Ligand SMILES: Nc1ncnc2c1ncn2[C@@H]1O[C@H](COP(=O)(O)OP(=O)(O)OP(=O)(O)O)[C@@H](O)[C@H]1O
């Protein structure tokens with residue numbers, strides 16, 4: 336049984352159809368990359384999985400259970416979390432408060448101490464800066480915090496929406512390394528990334544989203560060698 | 572009343588204004604809603620407290636035990652069944668104004684309902700301590716005002732601790748900062764809204780209960796207070812908890828001291844004019860709290 340199964344969802348903003356009959360499967364332990372140009376509907380897809388947007392048709396199944404109509408907080412409780420586009424930290428709160436808010440749901444709150452320690456070992460910079468206000472941190476540090484906050488939810492599936500956006504190349508490497516680390520811990524990853532080459536390199540499989548529909552899917556290797564992907568997304 | 576008495580009693584009254592403003596600023600800080608019905612809720616608590624005292628002989632301060640939970644529930648239900656549907660319908664509107672209009676309408680509805688049921692009489696709970704005052708070498712301090720002031724301080728401190736030290740308080744601040752991402756982190760935002768509105772309404776109720784031993788209640792008494800509370804909230808900084816208290820004390824002080832030298836009409840003109848001038852120089856208020864939550 337796949338961990339996440341999306342069956343032909345269509346999502347609208349008003350009368351505008353942004354996702355049309357999108358299907359997608361994520362197996363436990365995979366790193367799935369979703370590739371697409373600006374406006375293709377990648378964030379919409381992630382937000383629909385999170386339950387913030389509701390599909391007009393289709394189903395979302397997680398761990399064999401339909402979650403299409405659950406509230407966002409119930410979906411987090413089931414074990415799905417996202418690191419939103421643009422980080423979206425609680426900027427006026429401290430590093431620690433941001434992390435604690437990541438484990439607000441009852442299930443993750445029980446494992447809060449343990450997860451906090453894990454994250455501090457993974458990201459020692461955050462431990463040093465516990466009391467720092469998030470607003471005053473660098474872009475890279477903020478991204479680390481956003482990832483740490485999501486990990487505090489003790490997720491089974493973590494979704495990254497363009498985590499390298501606006502970061503210096505060296506920091507991007509660090510972020511991608513971190514995602515690899517998280518995957519190695521057994522957390523399933525869904526990754527949306529502009530940095531298609533790097534993203535596919537650490538993925539098992541990928542989907543190409545164009546104008547709200549899946550036009551291509553396959554193993555990371557297949558996609559990296561696909562002529563369309565090469566010209567449209569890898570700039571080769 | 573000497574100047575010193577005016578200062579002291581002004582500060583005490585200012586504390587009450589501050590308490591009312593605290594509820595208003597909480598609702599604004601978390602929900603970004605300006606609650607025009609806040610004064611009406613204060614009035615409801617005053618009237619309830621009065622009648623509990625009148626019919627059952629229940630001391631107004633004891634009626635807290637009954638009225639505060641009731642006000643919380645009233646606030647929670649108001650948000651759940653009246654405000655939430657409007658907010659949901661306006662989710663994609665850039666400048667939502669529906670909730671504001673709704674609370675304004677609600678205020679009028681509550682006032683007229685109370686007018687119909689309880690009449691337009693001016694009511695005050697004449698308790699044994701209503702007219703009592705403490706005399707400190709010529710300085711006279713009204714006892715019920717002093718109690719109200721102490722209650723304000725306690726509530727403000729407790730509330731500040733609640734916001735900063737508890738899980739729910741933290742979730743409330745997070746929701747105030749970014750409701751979208753609060754949802755994504757697993758916070759049940761509608762429930763947080765309900766609780767915030769409930770607490771805000773309970774605070775309005777508490778203010779009313781502390782007023783009733785020395786201030787006349789009538790169906791539109793809330794309007795007197797709500798205007799001041801709005802000014803205090805803006806003066807202190809929208810959404811700022813310390814701002815509500817300090818703003819309240821300032822307004823109470825200015826009002827009381829000015830009354831020593833001029834008529835009430837002139838006092839009002841002075842207060843509002845000073846407020847406008849202040850806003851010219853510091854539009855974000857004393858504690859400029861756009862970042863507070
Ligand atoms: N709240 C909204 N209301 C109306 N249209 C929207 C809204 N959000 C997104 N859209 C539209 O939906 C389409 C898909 O947007 P989405 O944000 O999912 O794209 P994306 O693939 O994440 O793009 P990007 O790479 O720029 O982040 C775009 O055409 C966008 O303009």
Ligand SMILES: [Mg+2]
Nearest residue numbers: 377378379420
């Ligand atoms: Mg996007």
